[in-house]
Amino acid sequence: MARARKIASPGPMTSSKGELLKFYRDMLLVRRFEERAGQLYGMGLIGGFCHLYIGQEAIAVGMQSIQLAGDQIITGYRDHGHMLAAGMDPREVMAELTGRAGGSSRGKGGSMHMFSTEAGFFGGHGIVGAQVSLGTGLALANQYKANGKVAFVYFGDGAANQGQVYESFNMASLWKLPVVYVVENNQYAMGTSIERSSSETHLYRRGVSFNIPGEEVDGMDVEAVREAGARAAAFARDGNGPYILEMKTYRYRGHSMSDPAKYRTKEEVDKVKKTRDPIDHLREVLETKGWADEAALKAFDAEVKAIVADAAEFARTSPEPDPAELYTDVYLEAAP
Amino acid sequence: MSIDILMPALSPTMEEGTLAKWHVAVGDTVKAGDVIAEIETDKATMEVEAVDEGVIEALLVPAGTEGVKVNTLIAQLAGGASSNPPPKGEGDREAVEGASAARPPSPASPGLPPKGEDFTVVAAEGASPVLADPDLPEGTVFIKQTVRDALRDAMAEEMRRDDGVFLMGEEVAQYQGAYKVSRELLQEFGARRVIDTPITEHGFAGLGVGAAMAGLKPIVEFMTWNFAMQAIDQIINSAAKTLYMSGGQIRASIVFRGPNGAASRVGAQHSQDYSSWYAHVPGLKVVAPYDAADAKGLLKAAIRDPNPVVFLEHEMLYGTEFDVPQIDDFVVPIGKAKIRRAGTHVTITAHSRMVGLALKAAEVLAADGIEAEVIDLRTLRPLDHATILASVRKTNRLVTAEEGWGSMGVGAEIIARVVEHAFDDLDAPPMRVCQEDVPLPYAANLEALSLPTVDKIVQAVRAVCYVS
Numbered sequence: 001m002a003r004a005r006k007i008a009s010p011g012p013m014t015s016s017k018g019e020l021l022k023f024y025r026d027m028l029l030v031r032r033f034e035e036r037a038g039q040l041y042g043m044g045l046i047g048g049f050c051h052l053y054i055g056q057e058a059i060a061v062g063m064q065s066i067q068l069a070g071d072q073i074i075t076g077y078r079d080h081g082h083m084l085a086a087g088m089d090p091r092e093v094m095a096e097l098t099g100r101a102g103g104s105s106r107g108k109g110g111s112m113h114m115f116s117t118e119a120g121f122f123g124g125h126g127i128v129g130a131q132v133s134l135g136t137g138l139a140l141a142n143q144y145k146a147n148g149k150v151a152f153v154y155f156g157d158g159a160a161n162q163g164q165v166y167e168s169f170n171m172a173s174l175w176k177l178p179v180v181y182v183v184e185n186n187q188y189a190m191g192t193s194i195e196r197s198s199s200e201t202h203l204y205r206r207g208v209s210f211n212i213p214g215e216e217v218d219g220m221d222v223e224a225v226r227e228a229g230a231r232a233a234a235f236a237r238d239g240n241g242p243y244i245l246e247m248k249t250y251r252y253r254g255h256s257m258s259d260p261a262k263y264r265t266k267e268e269v270d271k272v273k274k275t276r277d278p279i280d281h282l283r284e285v286l287e288t289k290g291w292a293d294e295a296a297l298k299a300f301d302a303e304v305k306a307i308v309a310d311a312a313e314f315a316r317t318s319p320e321p322d323p324a325e326l327y328t329d330v331y332l333e334a335a336p
Numbered sequence: 337m338s339i340d341i342l343m344p345a346l347s348p349t350m351e352e353g354t355l356a357k358w359h360v361a362v363g364d365t366v367k368a369g370d371v372i373a374e375i376e377t378d379k380a381t382m383e384v385e386a387v388d389e390g391v392i393e394a395l396l397v398p399a400g401t402e403g404v405k406v407n408t409l410i411a412q413l414a415g416g417a418s419s420n421p422p423p424k425g426e427g428d429r430e431a432v433e434g435a436s437a438a439r440p441p442s443p444a445s446p447g448l449p450p451k452g453e454d455f456t457v458v459a460a461e462g463a464s465p466v467l468a469d470p471d472l473p474e475g476t477v478f479i480k481q482t483v484r485d486a487l488r489d490a491m492a493e494e495m496r497r498d499d500g501v502f503l504m505g506e507e508v509a510q511y512q513g514a515y516k517v518s519r520e521l522l523q524e525f526g527a528r529r530v531i532d533t534p535i536t537e538h539g540f541a542g543l544g545v546g547a548a549m550a551g552l553k554p555i556v557e558f559m560t561w562n563f564a565m566q567a568i569d570q571i572i573n574s575a576a577k578t579l580y581m582s583g584g585q586i587r588a589s590i591v592f593r594g595p596n597g598a599a600s601r602v603g604a605q606h607s608q609d610y611s612s613w614y615a616h617v618p619g620l621k622v623v624a625p626y627d628a629a630d631a632k633g634l635l636k637a638a639i640r641d642p643n644p645v646v647f648l649e650h651e652m653l654y655g656t657e658f659d660v661p662q663i664d665d666f667v668v669p670i671g672k673a674k675i676r677r678a679g680t681h682v683t684i685t686a687h688s689r690m691v692g693l694a695l696k697a698a699e700v701l702a703a704d705g706i707e708a709e710v711i712d713l714r715t716l717r718p719l720d721h722a723t724i725l726a727s728v729r730k731t732n733r734l735v736t737a738e739e740g741w742g743s744m745g746v747g748a749e750i751i752a753r754v755v756e757h758a759f760d761d762l763d764a765p766p767m768r769v770c771q772e773d774v775p776l777p778y779a780a781n782l783e784a785l786s787l788p789t790v791d792k793i794v795q796a797v798r799a800v801c802y803v804s
Binding site: 072074103104105106107108109110113114115116117122123124125126127130132133134135136137138139140141142144145163164167168170171174328329330331332333334335 | 502528533534536538539540541542543544545546547548549550551552569570573574578579580581582583584585586587589618619621637640641642643670
């Protein structure tokens, strides 16, 4: 019964003006936040690895719009956009990037390891593919508790070749766990293109041998993401088991900040930016519908700019963690 | 000419079993492949097939006889060429799954039990007196129980207490556990809470950690810790580190458990002690009990612990009986060593199966007038170094015993701490007894040479006591 199908275009428009404007604002926030993170990295305020989400904004924002309270999200290390979409405070995300006490993990996690139990955001994981097993475990807990919640598990085209992904697919389908697997196929696993790494490049088909239905989705179109996400979530929530969404997307920046960018041409990147940009695309949709209220869009620009400036300032001025934090959160006290 | 039919071994560690039933009578003619008898252990039942044609001449052990030693002559067949009837194997995953893996008695070593003498020593140790646990109330009644059943009871009690506790792993449910540790849990708790997984260690360890992050209390059973190397990333990177990386937000209260260390004649890939591997990692607790009481009490503590706990059992001890206190809710705190035998001349530290060897060594040494204090570490992380230091300050001499390799091992850590904190109390350089620095060999003689023994502990103690 495995259905692996390609959805060429979005279905009927279901989003209201208010919803589309919110998507625009949220995507803009992710874009500007990440641009600022890139700047702070260049200034030496952010250390280590830093993987930016620029270009992929429609996925986190579109998927977030169909989640219900209590659903869980888990992803790999390209996680900033997901956290902002999930409603985490940009200040604490940025301050975690700078390794400060005001960060969401009090500076002890960093870019790749952020969490928010409040937002249902379970990380932020640095080992490629590990979040797929963990997220499937979140779904196992949902089924165990019969709480009606769905786990949304994000991973990239690189992680799609990890063995534990398929171990998880097998158990999720075998036990009909409420999980939606969202493959953010941005075409490159670090510097290796999907054609050079994958014998089956259509990742939505990767569930076929586990009887998991899959769809290819235009991950640069927030409405398409939303509609496919709603369909997948309903399938999982109704007890039918897992569902795979392959989001075709693209990252504008390097894999991390230290990317030599030798594996693709500048022309290729520019072409995507010019023709498929998710924010420009949504702006065109709004204009076509006559919903692109110039004043409203300008107000978003100003609001987002202020939020990001405030977050950056907070991340710069928040103190480093107290040295006493070195030995906290290693163990929880056992109940007496 | 008669063909001898011997009691077969069902598993690498089986010593004896019950001859449950004869399917033939004296005078019956059998041909190769005919089922002639059923034998049972506490882990499994198996049919014995004839491998030769002939007429049953004598049935030497009556049906229903318990405790029939492996290689005992149980029947004789008249006619055909001589050979022993191997039991019927089910062709299961690995020979190490004692419950299913049938092995004929080794023709190369007639009359020898199918395991090293060390195990016999440990088994005998189960009945020998040890120091009473000072925390037990006076008048506590003890029952005899195997380590296997103690572990089972611990899980059952905790599952009754908390609906969030569940067991997952390979063959834990319908098969009743590869080593029968989860026997009858499926019947009591159902398939929601006793979950058979595919053979997919990396995946189900990750699922377990994810479920723990969502607030459940999984017990993840590895059929052996050897297979958990497939899953070690999830144990360390996901379970041990996430509390810290999340600034205290995400917890993973989970127990990873299963048999650790060398079984018997199962070769290098199935015979490894992971004590020092996991004890190296902050964020994990690591427990390695010796007797049934600690197995029960520590497993209950591990399940209740809010942190990830690595629980290292020993296959060679599963079937050994010990005294277990009859106390409601018997919980042994994690992080406390136990002085198993008091002594004044030398301190021996050990954990898991090595405790039995250390106690036996102490008996041998006592006959020579050397009184050894034997410390059962019980928990490797956090290590109870206060108990070790106090003992060494008294005895001034130290020998560590472990089944793993010595390099970067548990003994290395203990000696480093003693040297750091009690250097002036030492009257001799401490010594380590451990596995030889090679993959564990298969050949019986080489395997015995490689593993720590009572004699090696005795010799090390003599050395640190400067007694030749």
